[in-house]
């Protein structure tokens with residue numbers, strides 16, 4: 001018999017019962033939740049409107065800019081009961097969780113179990129640190145690796161690279177490090193007086209390809225960003241085991257809004273410097289986020305992790321197949337090439353299922369590919385943000401089904417124009 005949780009449970013179920021014509025959903029903290037009726041408004045997916053999201057907005061562009069991972073929302077809606085968590089008004093009000101630490105021991109245990117079940121990363125003997133998204137851990141790692149260097153460390157990444165590395169490094173720039181662009185430009189440098197810190201993103205954002213460090217040698221350190229090294233985005237050919245490895249709940253379960261990431265770190269000194277950065281920056285991390293992450297990972301781990309990763313892989317591989325089939329008819333546009341590869345998790349060859357399409361405008365006159373696509377009602381992210389040519393555009397395949405359907409519709413119309 002429910003007692004103090006009854007009201008919260010009734011509120012949650014009332015909001016969840018709003019179907020929003022299956023082209024949106026309502027949230028407990030949605031607009032209007034404070035009104036007398038108490039019924040929050042439907043929040044519609046792109047290109048749908050009206051109080052119940054039943055109206056298709058005809059001239060709406062297909063927005064494929066952000067890596068907002070809503071493709072997994074249906075999976076969680078189908079598991080409402082097992083994935084919900086009740087937060088009492090007095091839940092963990094202290095800054096600390098257990099004596100002296102701000103990490104949930106149970107959550108750390110489940111993360112280690114996740115890596116050992118998926119066999120994507122070796123967590124044995126590694127220090128674990130949480131972050132406010134893995135975004136917070138990016139600069140924490142640069143800080144820890146550039147500490148006490150005689151001259152500013154060169155922070156680099158192989159183009160095309162995830163734009164946050166450049167944006168963050170320039171924003172937080174200090175005498176210990178500075179952004180030095182494309183790692184390929186420094187590949188053969190023989191200047192041993194320079195320390196390099198290379199962001200290695202594997203699989204890569206934006207092209208989804210598995211990667212290794214470009215800069216080699218005793219003065220090169222790497223931050224391995226494995227945000228997408230999970231079976232729904234890529235084959236897992238082997239277990240990675242690096243000095244610093246970063247992961248994020250955003251891309252595993254799709255809960256970007258929970259703002260929860262973690263780092264596995266080999267060296268204790270590097271770990272302590274990153275821990276000090278996080279402590280000074282935010283005095284640790286949200287306990288509500290940790291509680292929710294624990295609940296979600298327990299669901300992921302049910303049945304050995306197969307359910308969610310199968311769901312995600314099927315969704316993304318279907319999307320990739322539909323998009324690449326449509327664009328295979330085009331002479332004007334091309335996509336990155338991703339070969340089918342053996343996966344040690346699915347124990348078989350798996351088809352490509354990248355989170356993003358890295359589209360190239362092949363015609364001489366189409367130098368600004370973002371402009372070409374926006375003229376056709378498609379919003380993408382220009383290649384220059386990734387340190388690449390404006391001849392490229394990144395298209396997100398991670399968003400809601402409505403978002404993807406609308407993108408595919410616009411792409412097909414654009415390719416059909418070539419025949420005219």
Ligand SMILES: C=C(NCc1c(COP(=O)(O)O)cnc(C)c1O)C(=O)O
Nearest residue numbers: 066067133134135162205227248250261
């Ligand atoms: C949201 C997007 N990227 C998230 C991301 C992040 C950030 O993840 P958070 O944990 O949500 O902060 C880190 N590393 C890589 C390679 C990423 O692609 C994007 O590219 O649109």
